Amino acid sequence: MxxxxxxxxxxxxxxxxxxxxxxxxxxxxxxxxRKKLLDRPYNVEFIQPLTGKFLDYEKKSAEFKLEKI
Structure with a gap:
């Protein structure tokens, strides 16, 4: 996911x-x-699962880049 x-x-x-x-x-x-981001100095505000139309919409964004951690 x-x-x-x-x-x-x-x-x-x-x-x-x-x-x-x-x-x-x-x-x-x-x-x-959260486990994958534990070693980074980030202050996580919100984590949202993306599925269906929400994922399709985000993929159209120029900023969409899937991180490999």
Whole structure:
């Protein structure tokens, strides 16, 4: 399953909406996503599973790039 992860690049700074970044990751569930991102200094805000039309829509985005972790 593919997940959309919204995060801040640093855990040390106050989250600012305009600085929220996105990555797309393939994992089995939300717990697996968090485990894969554990070694990165990200402040994860939200993890959304993408399926069906939601996934098709995201794939059309120029920013869609599936991370290999």
């Amino acid at each position: 593919i997940f959309k992860v919204l995060y801040q690049a640093s855990k040390d700074e106050v989250p600012v909406r305009e600085q929220t970044e996105t990555l797309y990751l393939e994992a089995t569930d939300v717990r697996d996503v």
